[in-house]
Amino acid sequence: MLDMKMTGAQILIEALKKEDVEVMFGYPGGVVLPIFDRLYDAPIKFILTRHEQGAAHAADGYARATGKVGVCLATSGPGATNLVTGIANAYMDSIPMVAVTGQVKTRLIGNDAFQEADITGITRPITKHNYLVKDVKDLAVTIKEAFHIARTGRPGPVLIDFPVDIQQAETEFHYPEKVEIKGYKPTYAGHPGQIKRAAKAISSAKRPILYTGGGVITSNASGELREFAIKNKIPVTTTLLGLGAFSSDNPLHLGMPGMHGTAYANHAIMESDLIIAVGARFDDRVTGKVEAFAPHADIIHIDIDPASVSKTVEVDIPIVGDAKHILKGLLKYTKKPDTDAWLAKIDEMKKKYPLKYENSDGKLRPQYVVEEISNITKGEAIICTEVGQNQMWAAMFYKFTKPRTMISSGGLGTMGFGFPAAIGAQMGRPDAVVFDIAGDGSIQMNIQELATAVYNKLPVKVAILNNCYLGMVRQWQELFYKKRYSYTCLEDGQPDFVKLAESYGAVGMRVVRPEDARPAIERSLEITDRPTFIDFRVEKEENVFPMVPAGEAINRMIGGMA
Amino acid sequence: MKHTISVLVENKFGVLARIAGLFSARGFNIESLAVGETEDAAVSRMTIVTDGDERTLDQIKKQLNKLIDVIKVSDFTDKKYLEKELMLIKVAVNAKTKKEVTEAVDSCGAEVVNTGEKSLAIEMTGDAGKIISLLELLRPFGILEVVRTGRIAMGIDDKEMKTPGKPEVNE
Numbered sequence: 070m071l072d073m074k075m076t077g078a079q080i081l082i083e084a085l086k087k088e089d090v091e092v093m094f095g096y097p098g099g100v101v102l103p104i105f106d107r108l109y110d111a112p113i114k115f116i117l118t119r120h121e122q123g124a125a126h127a128a129d130g131y132a133r134a135t136g137k138v139g140v141c142l143a144t145s146g147p148g149a150t151n152l153v154t155g156i157a158n159a160y161m162d163s164i165p166m167v168a169v170t171g172q173v174k175t176r177l178i179g180n181d182a183f184q185e186a187d188i189t190g191i192t193r194p195i196t197k198h199n200y201l202v203k204d205v206k207d208l209a210v211t212i213k214e215a216f217h218i219a220r221t222g223r224p225g226p227v228l229i230d231f232p233v234d235i236q237q238a239e240t241e242f243h244y245p246e247k248v249e250i251k252g253y254k255p256t257y258a259g260h261p262g263q264i265k266r267a268a269k270a271i272s273s274a275k276r277p278i279l280y281t282g283g284g285v286i287t288s289n290a291s292g293e294l295r296e297f298a299i300k301n302k303i304p305v306t307t308t309l310l311g312l313g314a315f316s317s318d319n320p321l322h323l324g325m326p327g328m329h330g331t332a333y334a335n336h337a338i339m340e341s342d343l344i345i346a347v348g349a350r351f352d353d354r355v356t357g358k359v360e361a362f363a364p365h366a367d368i369i370h371i372d373i374d375p376a377s378v379s380k381t382v383e384v385d386i387p388i389v390g391d392a393k394h395i396l397k398g399l400l401k402y403t404k405k406p407d408t409d410a411w412l413a414k415i416d417e418m419k420k421k422y423p424l425k426y427e428n429s430d431g432k433l434r435p436q437y438v439v440e441e442i443s444n445i446t447k448g449e450a451i452i453c454t455e456v457g458q459n460q461m462w463a464a465m466f467y468k469f470t471k472p473r474t475m476i477s478s479g480g481l482g483t484m485g486f487g488f489p490a491a492i493g494a495q496m497g498r499p500d501a502v503v504f505d506i507a508g509d510g511s512i513q514m515n516i517q518e519l520a521t522a523v524y525n526k527l528p529v530k531v532a533i534l535n536n537c538y539l540g541m542v543r544q545w546q547e548l549f550y551k552k553r554y555s556y557t558c559l560e561d562g563q564p565d566f567v568k569l570a571e572s573y574g575a576v577g578m579r580v581v582r583p584e585d586a587r588p589a590i591e592r593s594l595e596i597t598d599r600p601t602f603i604d605f606r607v608e609k610e611e612n613v614f615p616m617v618p619a620g621e622a623i624n625r626m627i628g629g630m631a
Numbered sequence: 632m633k634h635t636i637s638v639l640v641e642n643k644f645g646v647l648a649r650i651a652g653l654f655s656a657r658g659f660n661i662e663s664l665a666v667g668e669t670e671d672a673a674v675s676r677m678t679i680v681t682d683g684d685e686r687t688l689d690q691i692k693k694q695l696n697k698l699i700d701v702i703k704v705s706d707f708t709d710k711k712y713l714e715k716e717l718m719l720i721k722v723a724v725n726a727k728t729k730k731e732v733t734e735a736v737d738s739c740g741a742e743v744v745n746t747g748e749k750s751l752a753i754e755m756t757g758d759a760g761k762i763i764s765l766l767e768l769l770r771p772f773g774i775l776e777v778v779r780t781g782r783i784a785m786g787i788d789d790k791e792m793k794t795p796g797k798p799e800v801n802e
Contacts, residue, residue: 190648193645193648193652251641252640252699252701252703253699376690380690
């Protein structure tokens with residue numbers, strides 16, 4: 070059969086269909102008109118956001134909730150640069166994404182043409198790879214490669230810059246079956262010798278601890294992790310991006326380590342004799358002062374990215390490969406270590422330093438709000454977060470039980486991420502209950518996406534932990550800058566979030582007393598055809614504790630310890 | 632410690648910017664960088680001379696390997712290899728010093744490639760040691776300009792470098 074002649078725009082749509090893209094997010098503009106003309110009657114659900122940044126974050130949230138590649142589309146120049154924060158965010162958290170940007174005509178590139186930006190140049194350090202398509206004959210292979218690179222190995226965003234004349238040019242469409250990239254062959258199976266070495270080390274460890282991150286979720290290895298931890302009775306700490314990989318109702322679960330980790334997770338790491346890192350990258354928010362990190366421990370590091378190994382801490386047994394494969398191997402070779410005394414000690418620490426907050430004075434506290442959301446949704450909702458205090462309280466007080474239910478901007482720490490990410494997550498998981506746990510600062514960074522959620526009848530619930538401050542920055546100012554609250558008070562000029570939501574056609578509620586939190590959350594769960602904003606007027610100067618001051622060893626925590 | 636790294640890359644749009652950008656973004660040093668086509672026009676070779684401790688070098692190699700357009704990375708340190716650099720150097724001369732400079736150039740195996748009224752242009756090919764000794768020899772006469780290509784290097788075993796796949800960190 071002869072391949073049909075098609076325009077570049079048509080080829081894009083056909084290729085997206087071949088990649089099973091059901092949903093994409095974006096915003097139109099001058100040089101993507103040929104693509105939008107094709108989208109008009111294409112069998113792909115296109116979600117028009119109200120800002121390109123919203124589109125990138127929505128694609129990201131969609132990818133995290135489903136495990137599929139998130140796709141976003143924007144025009145050249147400002148459309149493309151508006152995607153940049155979202156692309157950087159996906160890059161830092163290893164999220165599979167393909168971003169397509171329009172570009173001016175090939176003969177105008179480099180001429181400072183209207184709405185021209187060198188987006189491949191701009192995104193080079195924040196993409197896993199990027200392309201400028203200069204010949205329509207290269208288009209199909211480029212798209213095939215982009216999806217392959219985005220979703221394999223350590224996933225990440227790939228950008229395709231697509232000039233308007235190439236969108237209009239014609240060629241035969243032939244979608245390749247296979248990709249052959251000389252310099253890209255990710256390792257999946259771990260080295261058998263290394264796996265055996267690691268199994269041996271684990272079998273003889275006295276105080277082992279599993280330190281697990283987003284890689285466990287990416288490789289869908291939660292089942293293997295659970296089996297391995299339970300069978301060998303090894304306690305598990307999960308990073309922010311790893312939350313949900315191991316159910317928090319399991320007694321072996323220690324919660325999150327690091328700057329706002331639980332005291333028992335941090336103490337356990339500091340006393341451990343063997344750290345088994347799985348799909349986690351020893352980020353500075355986890356290690357604290359790196360020279361003082363886990364002084365008694367040997368380190369096994371399982372990661373699909375060789376460059377993550379021995380980047381910040383010296384690793385004793387590196388195993389490059391996919392977490393699922395390697396955990397299976399470890400399951401086979403590990404003899405259960407004797408951890409009874411170690412677990413007893415950890416239990417003691419759990420009793421001595423529980424996560425807690427003042428909850429007896431009748432005031433509405435943000436931790437209580439998160440706990441109530443957790444109780445009411447039985448730890449089974451998809452929780453997106455913004456960045457700052459809201460994010461840390463969500464991580465600490467929501468009892469995650471399943472992978473792909475914690476959607477948070479970890480590496481980049483992007484305010485304004487949570488709400489559009491929740492829209493993307495809800496598009497990918499229409500039957501799930503999706504919350505965005507927000508702050509009053511962050512929510513205003515992409516609040517225009519209310520229109521997107523209303524138009525698409527998405528029942529996303531936004532719990533604004535409203536303290537009228539940029540709370541985390543204020544907390545640092547309180548603790549380290551003599552309470553000089555420089556430009557962190559947002560009270561003046563704050564909108565009425567209830568009226569604001571209502572003006573878009575969403576539901577708005579306000580809660581000022583603890584006893585009203587539960588009914589409001591329950592009411593929001595009954596609303597299934599539009600978003601809900603709940604404005605929780607929480608204690609203004611509540612702090613996130615415990616906390617490890619920046620640059621300190623992780624057992625030097627302040628607050629919430631007594 | 633100085634390291635000479637050879638990087639085989641796909642000869643594609645933006646590949647030099649990717650490599651240079653990686654070094655600047657991650658704070659790695661580049662002492663010199665030489666790029667040229669290989670026996671295969673679709674593949675270029677970059678020879679990079681860089682500086683750093685063992686850990687930095689490990690990261691440089693791993694981060695380079697992560698780039699999709701990078702086919703292979705080889706560190707020549709501790710291996711047998713040829714290393715050459717081409718330098719053009721312009722030295723001020725007068726009637727008195729011209730002969731002296733010419734003799735110095737001859738003694739180093741370099742060559743005078745242009746004779747001007749008040750200067751000589753000299754071409755020198757060699758390893759870093761030879762290049763530096765010529766520079767030192769000519770410095771007293773007054774060096775007007777130095778142009779260097781940066782080092783290029785090639786392993787001297789009988790295998791070709793272009794074996795497919797990237798090295799793993801596993802032992």
